[in-house]
Amino acid sequence: MNVRILYLDDDPAIARLVQKTFSRSGHSVTHAEDLERALELLVADEFDAIVLDHYLRNMTGHDVLARLRAEGISLPVVYVTGSNEAEIAVNAIKAGASDYVIKSVGEDFLPLLLSAIEQSVDNARLRAEKARADEEIRLGKERAEALLAEVNHRVANSLALVASLIRLQTANSRSEEVKAELSETQARITAIAGMHRSLYTSHDVSRVDVNIYLANLVGEIGSSLASPDRQINLSVEADPISLKSDRAVSVGMIVTELVTNAFKYAYPDTGGDIRVRLKRCSDAQALLTVEDDGIGMSADSLPKGTGLGGRIIKSMAASLGAGLSYAAAAKGTVAHIPIDLEPISLT
Template identity: 70%
Template sequence: MSAFRVLYLDDDAAIVRLVQKHLGRLGHEVVHADCTEDMLTHLNGGSFDAVVLDHYLRQTTGHEVLAQMREAGMHIPVVYVTGSNEAQIAIEAIKAGAADYVIKTVGDDFLSLLTSAIEQSIANAQLRAAKARADEEIRLAKERAEALLAEVNHRVANSLALVASLLRLQISSAKSDEVKAELAETQARITAIAGMHRSLYTSDDVSRVELDRYLNRLTAELYNSLHSAERPIRLLLEADAISISADKAVSVGMVVTELVTNGFKYAYAPGEAGDIRVILKAVSEDEALLRVEDDGIGIDPSSAPKGTGLGSRIVKSMAATLGDGLRYLEGTKGAVAEVPLRLTNGS
């Protein structure tokens, strides 16, 4: 072990001189302090690798000195020295923060045991310091990675928002109602993905999405884009606080976008008022249930999809990645679509 510097607090100068000679032959330095004030002066004015602390001092005890050191924020390793019949005192010192203890004897064993205890205490302190530095480096690296990922999500969300804006311009210039409708659906899909990325860069955890907050923003955006005098429909959300991975949040957003869009288009007759409800409920710690329902004309799952059928294919594909896939409940008023969600990444 490389040379170390030790501060020895003991009012018995003879014992300290023996330790100084023994450790000096090994290349180490021992500085003597005969009182607490002297010890604190040395510690504040110099660099030491360890403190050797005797229990019995003139006007105090080693326990009281240990307490003073901890109150002063001194975390240097301490080797406690006490008499052969006072093991309980040494144990109390360990509980108070000493790194090790040695029983004082008149033989040579004391010097070798003390040397070993000092070396081991210093080595352990160095290992703890190295671990603390490594932990801090890991923490800083994690913070940098999360900041970078948040910035990436921010830029992706902005880019997708720009694409959605360009689609709005294209919609306004399109002459065909059918083309306008298809472009509006595409815009809604892009907006759903952009909203997920926006959730990530505004969240403390850039790997998971708070699904209830994400759906709250998504349904508001869908309502603003789909609601009109011809479609006086309310869009309602009831969502438990559920966290889900980012990739699954994309699928949930796409499923909700498609089902809500279909509800606005087909659930009610033109001009007819009604509700579309998006419900997210926790079933267990690892499972949740997403439901989109209305009180309209209902749906026949076996019938051919209306329009191009792209929305139906998207819903089935995305729902399959979330759990057991999409199912429509029978015997209900209106259409009730359910999608079970596995919240973990397991099978």
């Protein structure tokens, strides 16, 4: 390894000795007697390391270190001092020197200096390689996230197209039973499409801001199930909570099924309110609530329709936490779904 060294020392004799000794190891040494000459050489040529003597004319090596950093020069600096005061070397390290060597008249000074230089250069190269690797990882992560966002965008658009086709098929169907089944299918597809839409608009393509997702989802459900015969008022109140995409889509599917059921059964003859709430109870848990003021349901009532919606709700609620439960209410139906919140990694 050929190391290009800038030796800053006002003693030309020691500089010549270093040049002669280090050249035997294949290293090149350029001498500068003062800071201004050193700065000129740093602009004109390339170096791997700087050797800096503490005592210079009209300044100390500490002053030089401050100037080098102010100029944006980040080459490794090996500090040389003849002083036995440890404070000088410690202050040099604090000021940015990578290592220090005590200047002595013994034979071990130059080998120690060469070892310090080579080690400092190796460490600097390792840091530079790590920085390049980190940058490549960062750029690769950005490219992957951009690609994933585009995939989520395309999936959301495709699902929205499927939902639109089902809507057209629903409008052309003559069977009320078929219409109801198609409407439920459309709502489920809308829930999944909304999750993908939330992912491609999010800064983190692996997580969904559930409060924003639910607001958009409930609005779309209300539009798809709106009827001129009944005035149903939908509202959403949600704390800012972020979930992984698979858990977010479970929340969306549960809300879709419960809101759809309330549309169909809570107010058979009149209009009314359906409220969706998502509240953070603690750092570890949140509570999803869907409630209405309708006719209510008995504990032993049989599922209506195919019962598929009920099975979807129970399965997905169990995957989120303690599962689905119904609270006692003076009127209407109140469904509670606890959600276990996974800790967010900061790494």
